[in-house]
Amino acid sequence: MEDTGFKEMELFTEVLETIRQGYVDSDKATYEKLINSALEGMLASLDPHSQFMQPKVFDQLKRHTDSTYEGIGVTISTKNEVLTIVTAREDGPAARSGVLPGDQILKINDQLTEDLGMEEAVNMLRGKPGESLKLTVRRPATQKLHEFEMKREVIKQSSVEDVRILDQRLTAPYRMGYARILQFSEPTAEELADALDKLEQEGMDAFVLDMRNNPGGLLGSAIDVCGEFVKAGTVVLTTEGKPGSGEIKVYRTSAEKKRRDRDYPLAILVNHSSASGAEVVSGALQDLKRCIVVGETTFGKGSVQSIIPIGEGKAIRMTTAKYYTPSHRTIHENGVIPNIVATLTPTQEQQLAEWFSRDTLSPEERQRVENFIDPQLVRAVDAMKGALVYAKTLAKDEAPAASAPTTAPAAGSKPAPEAKPAEKAREKLSEKPADDQGEAPKPAVPQPDKPTTPENPAAPAPTSPE
Numbered sequence: 001m002e003d004t005g006f007k008e009m010e011l012f013t014e015v016l017e018t019i020r021q022g023y024v025d026s027d028k029a030t031y032e033k034l035i036n037s038a039l040e041g042m043l044a045s046l047d048p049h050s051q052f053m054q055p056k057v058f059d060q061l062k063r064h065t066d067s068t069y070e071g072i073g074v075t076i077s078t079k080n081e082v083l084t085i086v087t088a089r090e091d092g093p094a095a096r097s098g099v100l101p102g103d104q105i106l107k108i109n110d111q112l113t114e115d116l117g118m119e120e121a122v123n124m125l126r127g128k129p130g131e132s133l134k135l136t137v138r139r140p141a142t143q144k145l146h147e148f149e150m151k152r153e154v155i156k157q158s159s160v161e162d163v164r165i166l167d168q169r170l171t172a173p174y175r176m177g178y179a180r181i182l183q184f185s186e187p188t189a190e191e192l193a194d195a196l197d198k199l200e201q202e203g204m205d206a207f208v209l210d211m212r213n214n215p216g217g218l219l220g221s222a223i224d225v226c227g228e229f230v231k232a233g234t235v236v237l238t239t240e241g242k243p244g245s246g247e248i249k250v251y252r253t254s255a256e257k258k259r260r261d262r263d264y265p266l267a268i269l270v271n272h273s274s275a276s277g278a279e280v281v282s283g284a285l286q287d288l289k290r291c292i293v294v295g296e297t298t299f300g301k302g303s304v305q306s307i308i309p310i311g312e313g314k315a316i317r318m319t320t321a322k323y324y325t326p327s328h329r330t331i332h333e334n335g336v337i338p339n340i341v342a343t344l345t346p347t348q349e350q351q352l353a354e355w356f357s358r359d360t361l362s363p364e365e366r367q368r369v370e371n372f373i374d375p376q377l378v379r380a381v382d383a384m385k386g387a388l389v390y391a392k393t394l395a396k397d398e399a400p401a402a403s404a405p406t407t408a409p410a411a412g413s414k415p416a417p418e419a420k421p422a423e424k425a426r427e428k429l430s431e432k433p434a435d436d437q438g439e440a441p442k443p444a445v446p447q448p449d450k451p452t453t454p455e456n457p458a459a460p461a462p463t464s465p466e
Helices: 006-022 031-044 055-063 093-097 118-125 188-201 219-227 277-287 346-356 363-369 375-403 421-429
Strands: 051-053 068-071 074-079 082-088 104-108 132-139 144-151 153-156 160-165 176-181 206-210 235-240 248-252 266-270 292-295 303-311 314-324
Touching: 006 031, 031 051, 031 314, 051 055, 055 118, 055 314, 074 118, 082 093, 093 144, 104 118, 160 188, 176 188, 176 375, 188 219, 206 375, 219 235, 219 248, 219 277, 235 277, 266 277, 266 375, 277 292, 277 314, 292 375, 346 363
Parallel strands: 176 206, 206 266, 266 292
Antiparallel strands: 051 314, 068 153, 074 082, 082 104, 104 132, 132 144, 160 176, 235 248, 235 314, 303 314
């Protein structure tokens, strides 16, 4: 049946005029208010990331590429038709008051969120520094209700943090580096390259990249982060538009942005709040057999939103394409599934949040969280030990072969380059995924290895946490 829209437009016009003529409060039934409400509902019905933006919201979006923002430090999206906190920055008011990623927002200042559109919820979460805000949330892991009070602040955005060599008691006999990417902003790739240089100088044998609770950010920055670990010119992502449109864009790593080759084993930590850019990086490097992904299935925000101005200061944000990994897996609504599944209990989730925010705690509170053992990090370290043991075994096996006489190559021909032990180890580790229980690889027999402007739906454009 041909979708001409004539019959539906007649229906829309009839309902519009019926409301205009008969609704009791005429000030609520102006053409402007009715049409704007219709547009809001139209875009919201498509997916949680599409939105009709009034001038105030559009202006805020354009300003939210700054290095600071005012709010409570959360990123929100709609999941299962409930307003959900994707991430809560550990240095923000929400996290300090006890809010956790995954919490479902039921009330904002006693206003039920089920009665609010996304735009209204965003505006209620924003505000001037020093203003108070109350959130009532439901924690799915425990099904308990929690009420938190906090004050809005000016928060400086940061990107790469917690760069260090992990405790030798955990990693011995190896030295393993660690860093967290909180979000993808303009300097992220350069900050990560600096961190890797520092850790390499300290004798790092393997690296753990933590992207848990990372809501995404600049797509170009995520592509450049991939480029630190694969050859220049490698395809790490494609975006595809409406089926049949032929709109396909291929993203490759840049030779200009790549500082040097880094071929040591790599593990990436993700969880249910890793979204968008974090899913691009973990999904691409997993497909390219360059890393072992450890943790939980990611959020599943893998779509492109285009901002289209429509006049009078208004605009629409509309999903126009979806992300696909190098093996053509779709991230959207599926997420990235880890090679090694490692989950946390609600108590461990709370302890991890406290550990991430340890620099903001009092000396007494910090001492209490110092002994926290991160189960997901332990699994990642075990996987890296397996990779290093396997690489060492390969090197020993190849040593006698290297000293044995070989047949000279034909005149004018070049011998094929031999893969490095670390590269062979990565190939071996990626041959098959871990079992359903997520067993970590044993050292002797190594095995491998699913937004957003914050307080806005997830988007590949610059994130703007609130």
